Amino acid sequence: MSLPDVGEQAERPSRVYVGLGANLGERQAALRKALAAMGQLPGTRVLRVSPLYGSAPVDAGGPDYLNAVAELTTTLAPEALLGALQAIELSAGRERPYRNAPRTLDLDILWFGDQVIDTPTLTVPHPRMAERAFVLRPLADLVPGRVDASALQAVATQDIHQLEGPAWVGALSGE
Numbered sequence: 578m579s580l581p582d583v584g585e586q587a588e589r590p591s592r593v594y595v596g597l598g599a600n601l602g603e604r605q606a607a608l609r610k611a612l613a614a615m616g617q618l619p620g621t622r623v624l625r626v627s628p629l630y631g632s633a634p635v636d637a638g639g640p641d642y643l644n645a646v647a648e649l650t651t652t653l654a655p656e657a658l659l660g661a662l663q664a665i666e667l668s669a670g671r672e673r674p675y676r677n678a679p680r681t682l683d684l685d686i687l688w689f690g691d692q693v694i695d696t697p698t699l700t701v702p703h704p705r706m707a708e709r710a711f712v713l714r715p716l717a718d719l720v721p722g723r724v725d726a727s728a729l730q731a732v733a734t735q736d737i738h739q740l741e742g743p744a745w746v747g748a749l750s751g752e
Contacts, residue, residue: 590650591690598683600642607682614665620652627715629745633736646715710735
């Protein structure tokens with residue numbers, strides 16, 4: 578996979594949370610490959626990964642999703658990380674024919690340190706994460722103190738279930 582030019586990097590890494598999802602193809606393999614690819618990005622380490630969840634599509638049709646959240650540290654700038662994640666999606670065959678279309682891989686920056694970012698291409702915190710159990714539940718597994726209990730209650734009726742614990746990912750080195 579060819580990575581985009583990542584530009585300048587920060588001296589100190591930021592802690593970043595990335596949502597992962599897939600509902601087409603070899604879903605679990607796609608998520609594992611994405612985690613391995615993220616770990617190969619310059620100045621980036623995958624620290625932890627949430628349990629694996631299954632969820633019904635939201636506002637769309639198609640097969641059920643597999644979802645997880647990864648905790649990273651990176652010295653990449655937010656826009657550079659976004660470009661790298663989009664390159665990983667493309668390498669997995671991601672197409673964007675219409676909003677909420679089924680996908681081979683979806684990678685979303687949920688939080689980038691404590692930054693609030695609002696550009697034409699990137700909004701952080703992710704603007705719809707509070708509406709989505711498939712983001713909040715795995716995120717709460719990693720950082721329970723940062724996910725508001727009322728937000729979890731608001732999405733409690735969404736169809737989501739834990740499939741496997743954090744060991745589903747195997748070795749974070751991509752092996």
